[in-house]
Amino acid sequence: MRRDWWKWFLGIWMTLMILGAFLYTPVAKGLGETTRVLYFHVPAAWVATLSFLISAVYSIRYLQKQQIQYDVWAASSAQIGFIFTILATVTGSIWAKEIWHSYWNWDPRETSIFVLLLIYAAYFALRSAIEDTNQKARLAAVYSILAFVTVPFLVFVIPRIYDSLHPDPLINPEVKIKMDPRMLRVFLGSLFGFTLLFYWMLRIKTDIEFLKLKLTKRM
Amino acid sequence: MRPKYIIGVGIILVFIAFAGLKLKQSFTPYVSLQEAKRTGGVVQVKGTRIPGSEKYDYQKKVFIFEMQDTSGEVFKVVYHGVKPSNFEQAMEVVAIGAYKNGVFEANQLLIKCPSKYQAEESKGVQS
Numbered sequence: 181m182r183r184d185w186w187k188w189f190l191g192i193w194m195t196l197m198i199l200g201a202f203l204y205t206p207v208a209k210g211l212g213e214t215t216r217v218l219y220f221h222v223p224a225a226w227v228a229t230l231s232f233l234i235s236a237v238y239s240i241r242y243l244q245k246q247q248i249q250y251d252v253w254a255a256s257s258a259q260i261g262f263i264f265t266i267l268a269t270v271t272g273s274i275w276a277k278e279i280w281h282s283y284w285n286w287d288p289r290e291t292s293i294f295v296l297l298l299i300y301a302a303y304f305a306l307r308s309a310i311e312d313t314n315q316k317a318r319l320a321a322v323y324s325i326l327a328f329v330t331v332p333f334l335v336f337v338i339p340r341i342y343d344s345l346h347p348d349p350l351i352n353p354e355v356k357i358k359m360d361p362r363m364l365r366v367f368l369g370s371l372f373g374f375t376l377l378f379y380w381m382l383r384i385k386t387d388i389e390f391l392k393l394k395l396t397k398r399m
Numbered sequence: 400m401r402p403k404y405i406i407g408v409g410i411i412l413v414f415i416a417f418a419g420l421k422l423k424q425s426f427t428p429y430v431s432l433q434e435a436k437r438t439g440g441v442v443q444v445k446g447t448r449i450p451g452s453e454k455y456d457y458q459k460k461v462f463i464f465e466m467q468d469t470s471g472e473v474f475k476v477v478y479h480g481v482k483p484s485n486f487e488q489a490m491e492v493v494a495i496g497a498y499k500n501g502v503f504e505a506n507q508l509l510i511k512c513p514s515k516y517q518a519e520e521s522k523g524v525q526s
Contacts, residue, residue: 207518209519281509285509286428322407
């Protein structure tokens with residue numbers, strides 16, 4: 181119970197962020213009520229990027245140490261990342277319908293996230309195609325590292341090179357976050373909350389996988 | 400161990416080069432007006448609207464306005480539909496349609512909104 185204090189903290193924190201997103205923050209000019217998608221869409225995309233990075237880092241560690249727990253971390257992180265990528269895509273698409281007047285237009289941002297989904301879908305296809313645990317872990321680790329090479333391009337480079345309907349990235353050349361202070365507070369709070377939520381999800385997922393491993397060894 | 404790393408880095412570099420070269424064109428659906436004139440088919444032209452050029456023809460049920468594409472060319476857009484609600488706030492407009500008889504006949508308009516995230520009540524000057 182004592183060690184789990186942060187889970188209670190996260191529950192209260194996320195509740196505050198949701199209330200803040202709907203009740204405390206003003207709506208942005210030109211975006212109307214859809215502004216509130218911001219506090220969930222961007223953190224989802226952030227967590228997706230972070231999780232793929234963590235997957236690649238644990239993949240490197242697996243290749244160095246050849247210990248199965250690193251593979252479990254890498255795979256679990258990629259799985260959660262995939263869910264958050266889908267969340268970012270769906271929330272983005274709904275938002276695009278309201279503001280751009282199109283659910284899907286193959287805008288550079290839409291195309292790049294679609295390619296990202298395909299790349300990580302192939303990672304899971306690869307994992308499910310190999311029976312031998314060690315071989316699976318080794319090949320998946322190599323693939324995860326290769327896949328992550330594309331992430332900075334798809335997430336950061338392409339939207340900056342191509343002219344897109346997507347708003348300028350929040351971290352822009354002028355290094356100024358153009359946001360109302362109330363909005364910024366909830367936005368940063370939500371980023372923090374999502375990150376902690378991701379950590380919790382990753383812990384649960386890896387715990388389950390370790391239990392599964394223990395059970396199969398005993399049988 | 401060394402050749403392994405070299406091969407690994409090599410594969411990564413080839414992968415980046417491939418992605419860079421092959422996907423360059425595929426990542427954007429937007430073309431210039433010149434391209435629209437050349438192909439004559441349905442394309443997406445992105446640009447800025449010219450404020451004050453908007454007109455509505457109630458009989459033909461068309462919304463007409465002028466816009467300037469990213470290369471600076473100004474042209475007339477005839478949109479068969481109702482003016483999008485957030486048209487006035489548009490930083491940029493994407494007209495989807497074809498260039499015919501000196502005008503761009505659009506079937507769909509997409510709107511890019513300012514990315515300032517400022518509260519609605521503050522009356523800032525829009526760029």
